[in-house]
Amino acid sequence: MGNEIINIISGVIVEEDDSVSLSTLCRRCSLPSEQVIGMVDQGIIEPLEPQVSSTYWQFSGDSIIRVQEAIRLQRDLGINLPGTALALELLDEVKALRQQVGFLQRD
């Protein structure tokens, strides 16, 4: 086992990025554009201006995280794309509910 030197590094908050192009999104997630467009079709992510053609699509920073999650769910749990879209929506709901329950339980 090896240990490396300690580095001091800063990073950027992914979600604070207001606008990410389709090609940047593809690069960040190591996916071909057809697959990303497939996710848009399923409603997993949405371009900031859906009415323009896909070449000009821009996404909010949190789309990167969403796509990465979708990839993991598909790959690790063998879910298909529509199932992944549903799973993500349900997980959002569960998270929100858990937070509410947390508030109520505190008293």
Added chain:
Amino acid sequence: MGIAKGASQDEIKRSYRKLARKYHPDVSKEKDSEERFKEVGEAYEVLKDPEKRAAYDQLGANWKAGQNGFQPPPDWGSGFEFHGGGFTGGSENGAGFSDFFSSLFGQRAGGFQGTHQAQHTQGEDSHAKVFIDLEDAYHGASRSLSLRSTVLGKDGRPEVQTRTLNIKIPKGVREGQNIRLKGQGSPSVAGGKAGDLYLKVEFNPHSIYKVEGADVSLELPITPWEAALGAKVQVPTPAGKIDLKIPLGTSSGKRMRLKGRGIPTKMAGDFYIILEIVLPDKLSDKERSLYEALQQEAGSFNPRVKLGV
């Protein structure tokens, strides 16, 4: 994996799939879900192969030496040197552990056959979680993070590498947001650039504050006389103490909003104070008689009039 020794291969597959869904880090809210998920994957990798399973069945309880995973028995077979520990990065092999591991189990060979890696010259991205306090989100912070990953050593065999990174948590980060550290992910096998490290920020529960997005709230107890007469009181906030003017005639449950004193994100959140009137446990005789006098004076006020009683 919680199954009996004589379980069929189908039962093993079913049990694995159930556990994989349960402990998948994106699904589970447990702190140690990543470790568990990998454990389950490793266990399945052994059990799904009848040969390995037979070896495991023979060894019984002695097969798992450390809590970090599989310690192979000394006579397992040459070329096998998996040491356990966490995996970062992904793979296309279905259980979230690296190609190194699967190729190892698949061929029990000393050599590495990276069929997946050939598709990308770039290293894989890694994902990890970091826990911070609310105050860290207000002021920014430094964190020392230990990451374990399995990489190819110089001898061509997988080895567990521990990296310690000193990272800066930017101020204004919200729970659930991800910090991207460029080039800190898994190194590239093909000599290209390394992947990125994504750190998901989670907050430790706070003893007095509640956090919702960028908004922070606090329940503030006040006395009946502070509520009735108004008062100036000191209030804690994650950014330090402040003075608050309580308006006279305040009732319990009143919410006061301090705009922009929530988490300092791009659009700063707000700080909410919810007032709660509390009484001392015991009243002295004098206090009681004062209350009784007040009761006489204010007796005409009926707070329950809207309830029809």
